[in-house]
Amino acid sequence: MVTIADVAHAAGVSISTVSYVMSGKRTISQDTKERVERAIDALEYRPHASARSLASRSTNVIGLQAPLRSGVDVHVVMEIVAGIVREARVHHYDILLLTSDDAEGLHRATGASMVDALLLMDVESDDPRIATLRELAAPSVLVGLPRGAEELTCVDFDFEAAGRLAAERLIALGHRRVALLGSPREVIDRHTSYAERLTRGFLAACAEHDIPATVHQCPTTHESVRVLNAVLVEHPDVTGLFIHNEGALAHVAARAATVDGLEAVALCPADIARTVPTLIDSIDLPAEGLGRAATQAIIALLAGESTPKVRLLPAVLASSRGASAPERAEVAVR
Amino acid sequence: MVTIADVAHAAGVSISTVSYVMSGKRTISQDTKERVERAIDALEYRPHASARSLASRSTNVIGLQAPLRSGVDVHVVMEIVAGIVREARVHHYDILLLTSDDAEGLHRATGASMVDALLLMDVESDDPRIATLRELAAPSVLVGLPRGAEELTCVDFDFEAAGRLAAERLIALGHRRVALLGSPREVIDRHTSYAERLTRGFLAACAEHDIPATVHQCPTTHESVRVLNAVLVEHPDVTGLFIHNEGALAHVAARAATVDGLEAVALCPADIARTVPTLIDSIDLPAEGLGRAATQAIIALLAGESTPKVRLLPAVLASSRGASAPERAEVAVR
DNA sequence: TGCGATTGTCGAAGCGCTTCAACAACGAGA
DNA sequence: TCTCGTTGTTGAAGCGCTTCGACAATCGCA
Numbered sequence: 001m002v003t004i005a006d007v008a009h010a011a012g013v014s015i016s017t018v019s020y021v022m023s024g025k026r027t028i029s030q031d032t033k034e035r036v037e038r039a040i041d042a043l044e045y046r047p048h049a050s051a052r053s054l055a056s057r058s059t060n061v062i063g064l065q066a067p068l069r070s071g072v073d074v075h076v077v078m079e080i081v082a083g084i085v086r087e088a089r090v091h092h093y094d095i096l097l098l099t100s101d102d103a104e105g106l107h108r109a110t111g112a113s114m115v116d117a118l119l120l121m122d123v124e125s126d127d128p129r130i131a132t133l134r135e136l137a138a139p140s141v142l143v144g145l146p147r148g149a150e151e152l153t154c155v156d157f158d159f160e161a162a163g164r165l166a167a168e169r170l171i172a173l174g175h176r177r178v179a180l181l182g183s184p185r186e187v188i189d190r191h192t193s194y195a196e197r198l199t200r201g202f203l204a205a206c207a208e209h210d211i212p213a214t215v216h217q218c219p220t221t222h223e224s225v226r227v228l229n230a231v232l233v234e235h236p237d238v239t240g241l242f243i244h245n246e247g248a249l250a251h252v253a254a255r256a257a258t259v260d261g262l263e264a265v266a267l268c269p270a271d272i273a274r275t276v277p278t279l280i281d282s283i284d285l286p287a288e289g290l291g292r293a294a295t296q297a298i299i300a301l302l303a304g305e306s307t308p309k310v311r312l313l314p315a316v317l318a319s320s321r322g323a324s325a326p327e328r329a330e331v332a333v334r
Numbered sequence: 335m336v337t338i339a340d341v342a343h344a345a346g347v348s349i350s351t352v353s354y355v356m357s358g359k360r361t362i363s364q365d366t367k368e369r370v371e372r373a374i375d376a377l378e379y380r381p382h383a384s385a386r387s388l389a390s391r392s393t394n395v396i397g398l399q400a401p402l403r404s405g406v407d408v409h410v411v412m413e414i415v416a417g418i419v420r421e422a423r424v425h426h427y428d429i430l431l432l433t434s435d436d437a438e439g440l441h442r443a444t445g446a447s448m449v450d451a452l453l454l455m456d457v458e459s460d461d462p463r464i465a466t467l468r469e470l471a472a473p474s475v476l477v478g479l480p481r482g483a484e485e486l487t488c489v490d491f492d493f494e495a496a497g498r499l500a501a502e503r504l505i506a507l508g509h510r511r512v513a514l515l516g517s518p519r520e521v522i523d524r525h526t527s528y529a530e531r532l533t534r535g536f537l538a539a540c541a542e543h544d545i546p547a548t549v550h551q552c553p554t555t556h557e558s559v560r561v562l563n564a565v566l567v568e569h570p571d572v573t574g575l576f577i578h579n580e581g582a583l584a585h586v587a588a589r590a591a592t593v594d595g596l597e598a599v600a601l602c603p604a605d606i607a608r609t610v611p612t613l614i615d616s617i618d619l620p621a622e623g624l625g626r627a628a629t630q631a632i633i634a635l636l637a638g639e640s641t642p643k644v645r646l647l648p649a650v651l652a653s654s655r656g657a658s659a660p661e662r663a664e665v666a667v668r
Numbered sequence: 669t670g671c672g673a674t675t676g677t678c679g680a681a682g683c684g685c686t687t688c689a690a691c692a693a694c695g696a697g698a
Numbered sequence: 699t700c701t702c703g704t705t706g707t708t709g710a711a712g713c714g715c716t717t718c719g720a721c722a723a724t725c726g727c728a
Contacts, residue, residue: 001447001714005714013677014679015715016677016680020716023717026677028677046446048388050384050388051683051713051714052714052715053384053715054683054713055714055716056683056715056716057683064431068412068413068416074408078402078411079402081431085402085431085432094431094448097398097419098428113384113684114383221609222609251584251585275554275557338685339684347707349684349708349709350687351706353687354686354706357687366707381684385685385686388684388714388715389686389713447714
């Protein structure tokens with residue numbers, strides 16, 4: 001293994017000089033700097049991560065508790081994680097994957113100084129891990145917006161605004177009764193923060209416009225079609241649908257397209273929306289951007305910068321009108 | 335921060351004694367051992383991971399390159415990762431999540447001694463990372479079965495056997511022309527190892543029974559229904575379907591159920607199969623078990639044990655016959 | 669021309685742990 | 699009684715890096 005001593009020797013300087021060249025924490029003459037850098041390249045030197053972290057008291061690793069639970073939108077979770085990992089690498093951080101939903105993992109990772117900071121996904125409205133986070137020395141960021149998260153930094157998509165936006169869009173399209181086909185029952189039962197906020201926004205906007213609205217828990221499979229059928233039987237005057245459910249989206253949208261006058265808006269990643277041509281409109285769920293934003297927040301905390309306690313990514317209506325990607329591109333060109 | 339010196343002082347022993355109590359590498363009297371353990375508990379001592387790894391020259395961390403690509407079966411990937419993480423914890427290892435598909439990440443993680451070993455998922459038939467792995471000092475295990483992986487340890491599900499099994503099942507059910515609705519085009523184009531092996535097994539078994547068979551690339555959305563329709567138009571005598579495509583499964587199965595005499599078998603995780611009642615049968619894709627097996631293999635390598643170069647988890651027909659989980663339970667009870 | 673400030677480099681002291689070699693203390697066999 | 703193994707414990711030497719304080723060498727300014 002190549003050590004800093006080998007580099008120092010090859011460049012004809014001391015160990016500390018090599019260290020300062022790498023960190024830039026002291027001024028080094030151009031000449032010396034170049035000699036050291038050549039030696040580093042020639043020897044393919046890579047600093048030993050543990051040695052570095054022992055001496056510098058920081059690991060450049062962020063611990064991530066990602067959900068591996070049922071009912072969650074796996075596609076979205078993967079995208080968020082991808083965003084987190086990519087953004088972390090930009091800032092020279094790595095991601096340690098912690099088994100989820102146990103506070104012990106948080107204690108272990110920080111107690112053993114394996115990580116500089118923590119990132120938590122799939123946060124519930126009253127998450128028991130929140131209390132744990134307060135005890136820990138390491139800074140943390142939540143992807144989600146639980147109740148009672150004062151003092152904690154939270155980053156999330158603005159689900160409440162998305163609910164409003166969907167409702168207002170449907171109402172603007174002329175619908176006089178609407179329904180939300182939302183998350184599966186287990187997600188609701190866990191009081192997952194985003195599901196509750198989405199519902200709140202949707203119902204509030206409908207109420208403001210005096211439009212009757214109902215909310216339905218929706219299984220992720222083609223059984224969701226049964227839910228839709230039941231909704232239509234119970235409320236035959238429902239003509240506007242808002243779908244937020246990865247697994248059910250394609251089924252429900254396909255079924256909805258067969259019913260005269262029924263129109264559907266969805267909340268989902270843009271690439272998913274593109275595969276469902278029968279949607280009237282969609283609200284983009286910027287999953288990767290969410291992961292990146294969360295990472296940026298934790299990096300800022302680590303740098304000692306002041307960050308807003310809560311950052312919500314805005315909900316924007318994608319003007320897809322069901323067009324597939326290539327078609328949209330053509331439209332844009334004309 | 336509590337250090338080993340604090341524990342030693344509290345227990346009235348030397349630092350090395352504390353270390354030997356924790357590692358068990360030397361005999362320690364029962365009395366001393368208990369005193370040390372009490373001190374550890376009382377002080378909530380957690381050894382500093384970096385200090386330990388610097389001194390012991392091993393990190394107890396495994397690097398994982400997981401795919402965050404399109405077309406992959408996200409659900410299955412998540413389950414595999416969950417299996418990997420859980421099994422790793424059993425053996426006191428942690429998982430470092432590496433950005434995927436770049437060989438540089440492998441060099442970085444091992445060169446900087448951040449990991450003891452590497453785990454690679456989503457391996458292609460001719461994966462460029464394989465050459466890199468050979469250069470590295472760290473042991474590695476592939477989840478997949480690429481060509482030219484001699485010398486490398488591989489763990490995977492036996493997709494070829496699954497292909498055979500599905501074909502034989504359909505033939506046994508009396509079908510005289512069958513079709514495989516497989517992975518999306520991008521997965522095929524990447525020459526993903528599992529897709530090719532599944533096809534090979536399926537076609538081989540059909541050929542052995544002189545049963546005509548066709549293979550179709552299948553988009554993951556409800557567009558897959560179009561593919562099915564096209565297949566039925568082109569080959570009206572197709573009555574047996576084998577589906578291996580997470581996103582398309584529910585759509586295709588639902589559509590197939592509307593065609594008289596058409597029967598479908600699927601390859602997917604058991605919990606997914608349960609949500610698709612129109613399936614005749616399914617072959618379980620033991621995703622979590624696959625992750626666990628891969629981790630066990632890498633742990634064995636790290637322990638210097640000899641492990642088989644290739645381990646394939648067997649394909650087994652789940653006798654679901656389309657029954658949903660509760661119904662099956664009832665049947666079992668009677 | 670002299671003197672303080674700046675610039676560039678270095679030696680050495682850790683960071684918290686593992687592990688080797690050494691060594692008391694003790695019991696057993698001759 | 700003496701010697702030789704065991705058994706249990708310890709001090710100290712690293713592991714590879716960062717960073718502090720020190721110190722020449724050079725510079726700017728009076």
